Amino acid sequence: MNQYTLLPYSQRPEGEFGGNGMISERTIGRMSLYRRMLVDLEEQGVQKVFSHELAAKAWVTASQVRRDIMSLGCSGSPVHGYGVEELIGSISAFLDAPKPEAVVLVGVGNLGRAILSHFSGRRPNLMIVAAFDSDPQKVNRTISGCPCYGTDELPRFAAQHGIRMGIVTVPASAAQAMADLLVRSGIRGILNFAPARLRAPANVYIEQVDMTMSLEKVAYFARQASQREALR
Amino acid sequence: MNQYTLLPYSQRPEGEFGGNGMISERTIGRMSLYRRMLVDLEEQGVQKVFSHELAAKAWVTASQVRRDIMSLGCSGSPVHGYGVEELIGSISAFLDAPKPEAVVLVGVGNLGRAILSHFSGRRPNLMIVAAFDSDPQKVNRTISGCPCYGTDELPRFAAQHGIRMGIVTVPASAAQAMADLLVRSGIRGILNFAPARLRAPANVYIEQVDMTMSLEKVAYFARQASQREALR
DNA sequence: GCCTGTGAAGCTATTCACAGCT
DNA sequence: AGCTGTGAATAGCTTCACAGGC
Numbered sequence: 298m299n300q301y302t303l304l305p306y307s308q309r310p311e312g313e314f315g316g317n318g319m320i321s322e323r324t325i326g327r328m329s330l331y332r333r334m335l336v337d338l339e340e341q342g343v344q345k346v347f348s349h350e351l352a353a354k355a356w357v358t359a360s361q362v363r364r365d366i367m368s369l370g371c372s373g374s375p376v377h378g379y380g381v382e383e384l385i386g387s388i389s390a391f392l393d394a395p396k397p398e399a400v401v402l403v404g405v406g407n408l409g410r411a412i413l414s415h416f417s418g419r420r421p422n423l424m425i426v427a428a429f430d431s432d433p434q435k436v437n438r439t440i441s442g443c444p445c446y447g448t449d450e451l452p453r454f455a456a457q458h459g460i461r462m463g464i465v466t467v468p469a470s471a472a473q474a475m476a477d478l479l480v481r482s483g484i485r486g487i488l489n490f491a492p493a494r495l496r497a498p499a500n501v502y503i504e505q506v507d508m509t510m511s512l513e514k515v516a517y518f519a520r521q522a523s524q525r526e527a528l529r
Numbered sequence: 530m531n532q533y534t535l536l537p538y539s540q541r542p543e544g545e546f547g548g549n550g551m552i553s554e555r556t557i558g559r560m561s562l563y564r565r566m567l568v569d570l571e572e573q574g575v576q577k578v579f580s581h582e583l584a585a586k587a588w589v590t591a592s593q594v595r596r597d598i599m600s601l602g603c604s605g606s607p608v609h610g611y612g613v614e615e616l617i618g619s620i621s622a623f624l625d626a627p628k629p630e631a632v633v634l635v636g637v638g639n640l641g642r643a644i645l646s647h648f649s650g651r652r653p654n655l656m657i658v659a660a661f662d663s664d665p666q667k668v669n670r671t672i673s674g675c676p677c678y679g680t681d682e683l684p685r686f687a688a689q690h691g692i693r694m695g696i697v698t699v700p701a702s703a704a705q706a707m708a709d710l711l712v713r714s715g716i717r718g719i720l721n722f723a724p725a726r727l728r729a730p731a732n733v734y735i736e737q738v739d740m741t742m743s744l745e746k747v748a749y750f751a752r753q754a755s756q757r758e759a760l761r
Numbered sequence: 762g763c764c765t766g767t768g769a770a771g772c773t774a775t776t777c778a779c780a781g782c783t
Numbered sequence: 784a785g786c787t788g789t790g791a792a793t794a795g796c797t798t799c800a801c802a803g804g805c
Contacts, residue, residue, distance in 0.1 A: 321795075321796075323796070323797095325746050325749050325750075326739075326742050326746055329741065329742040329745040329746065333724065347763090347764070347765090348764085348765075349764090354726065355726060356728065357797095360797070360799075361797065363766065364766090364767085364796095364797080366765095366766095367765095367767075372765080372766075373764085374765075374804090374805090375763075375764035375765045375804055376763090376764070376804085376805055377764090378765085379765095392748070398748060398752075400744070406643075407642065407646045407647065408647060410639065411642070411644075412643075415640060416740075416741075416744070419741075420741070420744075461751045461755055462747055462748060462751050464744070484751075485752075485754040486747040486751025486754070487747065488744055488747045492565065494562070494586065494587060494588045500757070501754065502747060502753075502754060504746055504747045506738060506740065506743055508647065508648075509561065509565070509648075509651075510558050510561040510562060511720055511736050511738055512632070512652075512694075512696070512720055513624060514557050514558055514736055515694055515718040515719065515720045515736050516624070516625070516626065516632075516655055516694060516718065517557050518554075518557075518718055518734035519693045519694050519716075519718025520626050520630075520693070520717075521734075522717040522718070522732045522733065522734060523693060523717050525732070553773080553774075555774070555775095556774095579786070580786085580787075581786090589775095590776065592776050595787065595788065596775080596788090596789085598787095598788095599788065605788090606782090606783090607782055607783065607785075607787045608782085608783060608786070609786090610786075
């Protein structure tokens with residue numbers, strides 16, 4: 298048994314993500330979702346919103362919305378609902394760091410470049426400030442407005458800029474090595490697009506985005522749906 | 530209340546995805562994961578595997594692995610574990626359609642192109658056979674080995690080729706319209722990368738890949754981790 | 762009437778724990 | 784001794800249902 302062995306919930310190091318009394322991982326995800334919807338509403342000039350309206354947009358139940366908002370410590374009026382601006386403020390105060398945060402990306406392939414351009418200029422408080430790649434052809438260039446360096450410069454760069462988050466878009470074969478490098482560089486959260494389960498010490502949060510798994514899930518359920526229809 | 534209103538579990542149209550007696554959505558995802566790991570093992574010449582070995586690779590518990598395999602109707606020997614090849618066969622028989630399936634992609638932007646090249650030639654039984662875009666500049670070209678057509682040709686193409694799955698990589702503002710188009714074209718499963726909650730009739734399965742939400746989750750938990758450390 | 766806030770109930774997913782086997 | 788298969792227990796998440804308010 299090494300540091301990476303999965304422990305049962307009860308034995309995991311105290312304060313595991315989403316654990317005891319804290320707000321759950323699922324709820325955090327929905328907060329992000331609600332905020333996006335609320336920002337849309339605000340742009341449309343809407344000032345008040347009912348839980349069932351937000352629920353319809355987010356494709357969850359109204360109870361769920363009320364629970365989530367409750368866990369924020371926010372409250373609404375039975376007559377007018379929740380204040381859109383106030384809610385955005387509360388969610389942001391809860392989700393975001395006090396200052397904008399810098400993020401690095403490792404692996405400047407097709408997917409890496411797509412993600413660079415996807416996030417470039419999007420979130421002002423979550424910015425990809427540098428990309429890293431082991432291919433000498435790619436370093437010391439600017440890609441989608443983002444400077445690209447060699448992976449050997451990552452530890453120094455991360456320390457210098459106090460980076461806490463990294464995005465991994467290297468091939469599966471290199472993913473674990475890059476994750477280890479990120480962890481050694483002081484990173485505390487990794488968003489991984491490589492089709493490999495990364496392991497890291499318990500104090501590093503890892504979010505897996507597994508497109509192959511997602512596509513296979515869709516394939517399975519699409520087939521189920523077709524078959525059910527054929528039965529009727 | 531329209532066709533898109535979210536119903537409580539108990540009232541949803543019978544045979545909802547993952548419902549009654551069926552194998553759960555989570556389990557399906559893990560099947561895909563296990564298979565990938567098993568294929569790796571097979572390539573390394575490994576013939577037998579214990580639940581705890583697979584569990585360590587997939588980053589889940591051994592109980593979980595045994596349960597999942599049980600739900601496949603597969604069984605192993607207490608002495609040697611599970612047969613790698615046999616397990617791959619059972620998972621594939623369960624997950625895959627009898628024949629290779631064709632998939633379309635809508636939205637040939639940066640992300641669309643990245644996904645085209647990501648999946649091109651990868652899964653032999655899940656192939657993106659065509660891409661669609663409303664930009665006339667992009668149509669009638671080949672991108673990453675995949676022909677690109679105008680979105681107006683989608684219904685005909687889908688009907689002709691019996692397409693059941695679509696990948697959406699258009700901007701959020703166009704996503705719902707494209708989902709509607711896919712549904713009208715007979716699609717039964719959508720993998721959506723746009724930061725918008727798509728709605729579709731209950732017989733269409735939708736998998737959301739929300740990169741912004743994922744990144745914000747990572748940001749939140751990375752910050753939590755740092756703060757916990759600072760407390761010590 | 763129609764909303765919020767929330768305790769209680771219900772449901773699902775995961776893990777425990779151990780019989781059974783070799 | 785060490786594994787699988789699985790009923791039972793537990794944990795976690797979502798929804799119900801209703802009091803309280805305007």
